[in-house]
Amino acid sequence: MDQITQVTHIDNVKLTEDKKAVVFIDQTQLPNRTVYLTADTEEDCFDAILKLKVRGAPCIGIFAGYAMYVLCQKYQDKPYAEFAAEYKRQSAYLNSSRPTAVNLSWALKRMEKIVEESSEVPVGEIVEKLGRECVAIHEEDIAMCRKISEYGLSLIKEGDGILTHCNAGPLATSRYGTALGPMFLGKEKGMNFRVFADETRPLLQGARLTSYELQKAGIDVTLICDNMASIVMRNGWIQACFVGCDRIAANGDFANKIGTSGVAILAKHYGIPVYTLGPSSTIDMNCPDGEHIEIELRDPNEIKEKFYAEPMALKEVKCYNPAFDVTDHELLAGIVTEKGIVRPPFDVNLKKLFG
Ligand code: MRU
Numbered sequence: 001m002d003q004i005t006q007v008t009h010i011d012n013v014k015l016t017e018d019k020k021a022v023v024f025i026d027q028t029q030l031p032n033r034t035v036y037l038t039a040d041t042e043e044d045c046f047d048a049i050l051k052l053k054v055r056g057a058p059c060i061g062i063f064a065g066y067a068m069y070v071l072c073q074k075y076q077d078k079p080y081a082e083f084a085a086e087y088k089r090q091s092a093y094l095n096s097s098r099p100t101a102v103n104l105s106w107a108l109k110r111m112e113k114i115v116e117e118s119s120e121v122p123v124g125e126i127v128e129k130l131g132r133e134c135v136a137i138h139e140e141d142i143a144m145c146r147k148i149s150e151y152g153l154s155l156i157k158e159g160d161g162i163l164t165h166c167n168a169g170p171l172a173t174s175r176y177g178t179a180l181g182p183m184f185l186g187k188e189k190g191m192n193f194r195v196f197a198d199e200t201r202p203l204l205q206g207a208r209l210t211s212y213e214l215q216k217a218g219i220d221v222t223l224i225c226d227n228m229a230s231i232v233m234r235n236g237w238i239q240a241c242f243v244g245c246d247r248i249a250a251n252g253d254f255a256n257k258i259g260t261s262g263v264a265i266l267a268k269h270y271g272i273p274v275y276t277l278g279p280s281s282t283i284d285m286n287c288p289d290g291e292h293i294e295i296e297l298r299d300p301n302e303i304k305e306k307f308y309a310e311p312m313a314l315k316e317v318k319c320y321n322p323a324f325d326v327t328d329h330e331l332l333a334g335i336v337t338e339k340g341i342v343r344p345p346f347d348v349n350l351k352k353l354f355g
Contacts, residue, residue, distance in 0.1 A: 003216060003217050003218045004184060004187055004188050004217045004218070006216065006217075007169075007170055007184065007213050007216050007217040008170055008175050008176050008177075008184050008217075009170075009175065010025070010170050010171065011023075011025075012024060012025045012027075012054075012059060012170065012171050012174070013025075013054060013059060013062050013063045013066060013138070013174075014066070014138075015066055015069070015070070015134075016038060019069070019070070019073075019131065020040060020070060020073065021038040021039060021040035021070055022038065022039050022040070022045065022063060022066045022067055022070055023036055023037070023038050024036065024037055024038075024039070024048065024053065024054050024063060025037075025171065026053045027052060027053055027054065027055055027171055027208075027209060028051065028052055028053055030171070030208055030209055030212060031208055031209070031211075031212040037053060039067065039070075040070055040071075041071075042067075042071055042090050042093055042094070045063075045064075045067040045070075045071070045094060046093060046094060046096075046097045048063065049063065049064070049094070049097040049098055049104070050097045050098065052203065055167075055172065055205070056167060056168065056171060056172020056173060056244070057101035057102070057103040057104075057172070057244070057245070057246045057247075057278070057281075057282050058103050058141050058145075058172065058173040058174065058178070058278075058279060058281060058282070059171065059172050059173055059174070060098065060101050060103055060104050060107075061101075061103030061104055061106055061107035061137065061141075061281055062107070062134075062137055062138045062141055062174060064094055064095075064104050064107045064108050064111075065107045065108075065110070065111055065133065065134035065137040065138070066134045066138075067094060068087070068090065068091060068094070068108065068111045068130065068134070069111075069127075069130045069131050069133075069134045071090050072086075072087055072090070072127055072130060073127055076123050076124055076127045077123075078123065079123070080119055080123055080126075083115075083123045083126070084115050084116070084119070087112065087115050088112065088115075091108045091111070091112050094108060095108050098296055099294040099295075099296050100246045100247060100255050100293065100294060100295060100296045100323065100324045101246040101247065101282075102246065102247040102281075102282060102283075102284045102287075103246075103281050103282055106281050106284075107137055107281070110133065110137065111130055111133055111134065111137075114126065114129050114130055114133055115130070138174060141173060141174045141279060141281070142174045142175045143338070144279035144280070144281075144337075144338035145173050145174060145175050145176045145177055145178060145181055145279070145338075146175065146176055146181075146185075147338035147339075148176075148178050148181055148277050148278070148279065148336055148337065148338050149176040149177075149178075149181025149182050149184065149185040150185065151336050151337075151338075151340060151341050152178075152179075152181055152182035152185075152242060152275070152277050152336045153181075153182040153185050153186050153189075153191075154341075155182070155240060155273075155275060155334070155336070155341070156182060156186070156193065156239065156240055158191050158192060158193075159192060159193070159194070160193050160194070160239040160240065161193070161194040161195075161196060161232075161237040161238045161239050162182075162183065162193055162194070162195050162196070162238070162239070162240055162241070162242050163195075163196045163198070163229060163232065163233070163238045163240075163241045163242075163263065163267075163272075164179050164180065164195060164196070164197055164198070164206070164210060164241070164242050164243060165198040165200060165206065165226075165241075165243050165256070165257060165259055165260050165263050166198070166200045166205045166206055166210070166243070166244060166256065166257030166259075166260070167180075167200070167205040167206060167208075167209040167210045167213070167244075168180055168242075168243065168244025168277065168278075169181075169184075169209065169210060169213040169214070170184075170213060171209050171213065172209075172244065173279075177213075178244050178245075178277040178278050178279065178336075179242040179243050179244045179276075179277045180195075180210065180213065180214065180242070181277065182242065182277075183195055183214065183219050184217060184219070187217060187218065187219050192219075192220060193219065193220065194220045194222065194237065195214055195219060195220065195221045195222070196221075196222050196224055196229075196232050196237065196238065197210040197211045197214065197221055197222070197223050197224070198224060198225075198226045198229060198259065198263070199223060199224065199225050199226060200226065200257055200259065201225075201226055201258075201259070201303075202302045202303045202306065202307075202321065203302060203306070204307060205257065206223070207223055211223045226259050226262075229262075229263055229266055230266050233266055233267065233269075233270040233272055234270065238267075238270075238272050239272065240272060240273050240274075240275065241263055241264070241267050241272060241273070241274040241275070242275055242277055243256050243257075243260050243263065243264075243274070243275070243276050243277070244256055244257075244276065244277060244278060245276045245277075245278040245282050245335075246282065246324055247282060247284050247287065247293050248276065248278060248282055248283045248284065248335060248350075249284060249287040249288060249289045249290055249292065249293060250284070250285045250286075250287060250288050250289070250347060250350060250351070251288060251289045251290075251329055251346060251347045251350075252329030252332060252335060252342075252344070252346025252347065252350060253289050253290030253291075253293070253326050253327065253328055253329045254276050254278075254290070254326065254327055254329075254332075254335075255290065255293045255295065255324045255325065255326050255327075256276065256324060256325070256327065257323070257324060257325075258322050258323055258324055258325050259325065260324075260325060260327050261325045261326060261327040261328070261331075262325075264327045264328075264331035264332070265331065267331070268331055273333035273334070274327075274331055274332055274333055275332070275333055275334045275335070275336050275341075276327070276332060276335055276336070277335075277336040277337075278335070278336075278337065279337065279338055280337055280338060280339065280354055283337070283350065283354050285350070285351070285354055285355060290326035290327075290328065290329075291326075293324075293326055295322050295323070295324050295325070295326070296322070296323040296324060297320075297321060297322055297323070298321045298322075298323050299321065300318070300319030300320075300321050302321055303319045303321050304317065304319060329344070329346050332344075332346070335350070337353070337354075339353050339354075340353065
């Protein structure tokens with residue numbers, strides 16, 4: 001396998017051969033160790049999402065689908081009413097692990113719909129249907145990432161400099177990824193880009209995962225600290241910003257990793273177009289605008305202690321640690337989806353494609 005094929009064929013999430021557990025790469029240990037973990041209890045599945053062992057909006061959705069299939073096999077001998085009640089409880093529990101990425105609730109609802117609509121069906125058959133559905137969620141994501149990569153590639157040309165924030169590559173999705181997909185696809189076609197990856201404080205998804213994926217694929221990547229985005233833009237090195245998304249509201253506002261809105265504000269100053277790239281599973285037409293997106297708040301020790309040999313702030317110092325921010329749709333040149341590139345006015349054009 002060549003470099004690209006290896007990176008874009010990472011099995012970041014899958015079922016074990018006997019389908020009794022989910023296997024996934026522990027993304028918290030990359031790039032130093034590639035460790036596969038298995039989860040077959042609700043606590044382990046919850047913990048994997050909460051602790052970002054599986055992370056990235058589409059990947060979380062795929063994982064949740066597999067997790068529900070694994071969990072519901074344990075009570076498939078129960079009568080329908082008990083099965084459905086237990087299913088709902090576990091689904092709600094997993095859904096409470098992280099609030100911002102809509103792919104989690106999207107995948108869980110999609111699976112739960114099957115249970116709700118199958119009250120006349122033997123429980124064993126419902127479980128089989130759920131098994132097919134979680135695989136379909138994964139396969140559809142692979143296809144959507146490929147289409148997004150094609151549309152994204154049409155926005156850039158040989159030699160362009162692209163700035164990205166956080167990680168929206170194969171590890172966060174499946175195969176090509178979303179915001180990094182055009183670079184992987186372009187490289188396959190013999191094109192070269194210069195990618196600048198924000199390190200992405202505080203959990204360093206850009207440093208640990210994005211620069212890892214691109215470097216392994218032989219793509220020219222330069223890692224920068226988040227506060228260096230302005231200088232690389234001013235230097236004229238950036239022709240476009242490609243970022244992922246965790247929830248796109250009906251008016252085009254979108255939540256993505258904390259710091260994304262700052263990148264977009266800087267890019268506006270320098271006249272650089274900003275695109276968010278994401279599958280329809282990340283579009284929440286029930287959410288009118290960014291004001292309605294719940295922003296996850298995380299443990300302050302991620303800022304003060306994690307990744308440091310010793311704490312770099314006093315224990316008693318207060319921290320504010322939002323995991324995401326909302327980028328205003330007015331800062332956005334386009335939303336790249338598997339159905340095409342959505343341009344302003346986003347409220348009108350998103351409705352046409354996804355209403
Ligand atoms: O907290 P994370 O690492 O799950 O945040 C991930 C992001 O913000 C990604 O950019 C987003 O989920 C898109 S992944 C295709």
